[in-house]
Amino acid sequence: MIITNPPVAITDNLLLLGTTDYPIYLVYEGGDAAVVEGGVGACGPVLEQQLAKFGVGREMVKQIVVTHGHPDHVMAVPAFRRMFPGAHVLASQIAAATMANEKAIGFFTKIDGALTTWLLDKGAITESQKPQALAELKIAVDRILKEGDTVAVGGLKFNVIATPGHSDCSLSLFEPTQEIAIVADVTGFYMPATKTWWPMYFSDYGACMNSIRRLATLDAEVVCLSHNAVITGADEVKKYFEGAIASTEAYHKRIVDAVKGGKDPRALAGELGVEIHAQTGSLPVDFFQKNCSLLIKNSLKHEGIAVEK
Ligand SMILES: [Zn+2]
16 A cells, blocks of 8 residues: 555554655554654644644653654654653764764755755645744754664564665664564655656665665565555555666666657756656755756666766
């Protein structure tokens, strides 16, 4: 099944909260709970209203796990800290460094403002769910997570898996007894309506493919994506990963073939940016064009193709 509309209980231990575009996961067991994903700023007020509905006591939430240090994955963390006093914030070393960087968080604040407007305009949030301004341009992390660590939530034990490729700082989680995987953006931007992916290997194509393949071998029953959907059921999960692998490879090949065929990489970035912007207009077209130029750079680097500056 493909589940897209929060708030909804996915299993007895897992809630899909936040908004469809920016999901927040709440895992809980035995009176203990953790929030996974740091969302956009609006996820703070949204979560506040959703928690009451499911009767999750705020005192249960003892951990806030950040999958990676991108603007749409950390900006609600300060609000979560206020909501869950005493909860620890967990992230990779590289994500923690980004979150401590005032320049980075200043930039994230601008992106977050644009995303708030977009969510308001399309009715995904209400005026009362607009986020508060951050008190400081820093988001503190209390515990550094790395490959092989465990995040315990009651009797559940989430294994921390380094999944680089989308960013160097991306972490995924897997709970083997419940077969729940929470994957960072590494499997691509999945659009359930069309069952298509926009690959997002912003840091490295080869690392991204390795990370997707590794996540596929977990044989999860539930896969929580960083955007747009939760996939449940072994068959659906298998199909999801096959699709993610095939579409990432195809996008890479499309870029490499185009450039080998004489296409100017800058013109290609312009066209690919327009194409994805037409499918998700969350930010201005130049934002997507910049991201597409990163994909082109990483595809060409992977193939050892030099590009003139
Ligand atoms: Zn990301």
